Amino acid sequence: MISSTIDEVLVETDGHIVVVTLNRPAKLNAVTPEMSKELTRLAHAVNEDDEVRVAVLTGAGERSFCAGSDIRTLDDYESPWAFRNRVDYCDALREVRKPLIAAVNGYAFGGGVETAMICDIRLAADTAIFAASEIKLGWIGGGGMSAFLAHSAGPSNAALMLLTGDPIDAAMAKDWKLVTEVHPRETLLPRAVELAHTIAARAPIAAQTAKANLRAAYTMPFEDAMRYERDLQTICFATDDAAEGRAAFTEKRAPSFRGR
Template identity: 35%
Template sequence: MAIIYEKRDRIAYLTLNRPEVMNALDPETILELEEASQDFNNDPNSWVLILTGAGDKAFCAGADLKKLIPAMTSGEMKMELSSKRFFSDIYKPIIAAINGFCLAGGTEMIQGTDIRIAAEHATFGLAEPRWGLIPIGGSHVRLPRQIPWCRAMEILLIGDRISAQEALQIGLINKVVPLPELMPTAKRIAERICENGPLAVRTIKEIAVRALSMPMEQGFILESLMGQRVFASEDAKEGPRAFMEKRKPVFQGR
């Protein structure tokens, strides 16, 4: 299988499973990735997704050039499939556990996640222009919004790799940890998120993502409208009640 998709309690785990090619993306992997991510999105019992790669060398080294590029340049693979923005329609939290090379499509993929933890040996980069190509997984839109403009353009235009520490310094990732601590750290963060109200968490992410493409005043209106739905929910009653009763809230996501 090109991916491994598992669910444990409230956390889903999605592992890119092509370690022999550094978890590179081919058409089959992209389709399986889309199917698994939509299953996560539609499952009310899955609250957080952890995304990682198989092995200890690579998270994802980008496109499988032997399969993906010929399919795209020949027209056999529709461009809208290959350029679909990773996780763009998912408003549940996604944590990237970056276990090594995170290049080209790998760097694009993590831009669709919310919290990013990298192993110390991880490296990042968008080398597409060095081969006469461009990144088509959303980096032109996402990267300049996520890190300073000049650093984003340096990564996009030059195509050099950067280390995990440099990625941390520019704000592309949240933490750098030794490899043995990578998945435990990601799991702890996921478990912490799962302690919060799932409806509130999903709404927070949806507002933040949608407001990026809105004028500020429209974003405020969206926040108010969606906030009304949360404050009318059962979870919004359970939270204050649990606080008054000095116990942990039991949220239902409704």
């Protein structure tokens, strides 16, 4: 069973899903280097644990999902090169092969936007606020901010966020396709967990393959992406789960997928 080693990151297991909560509400769940290392460890653990099929990311408290890196710790790096080569939680989260769901319960600033955008499905509370705020401090995001925003919001909306650093609310984030659903804060996490359980009930190899295929669709030329999809489909078709799915359909029963 996956568990956390620090109080600032909480992990709860519920069947085939894990809920990871950033737990520094007094500091808007800003990520310290210690938290970054723990998130990196947990990302690897999620990949390696066959019992885990879906992960949900959220923040503790009523105000913030994640305010990015803790600004007060950035001067602790001995050089810009050390900062460049730091253990980065965004890099680790991008390497998670299993579906990730963000439950954005409040402020998503800087790296918090990147954390949310890394997730495959993003749900937001109606009180959530999003900002690519780094420019107000003299730098830009480094965890995929520009690429994620350009893909989801389009170049003009991305430029507005990146060049001003000003926030947008949950309604605008949904209109710009940064999030899929907006819910009252009290129902946000239950909805994210419900969705996670729905996905966890699907064939896990197919779910991971669908995630890999979707990412490839963003980066490959169309014809290459089509061929890649057909190859991935063939891999899935050869699994025991696919045989189970066909048998369950024939026998008019719910399938029991085992990730094989």
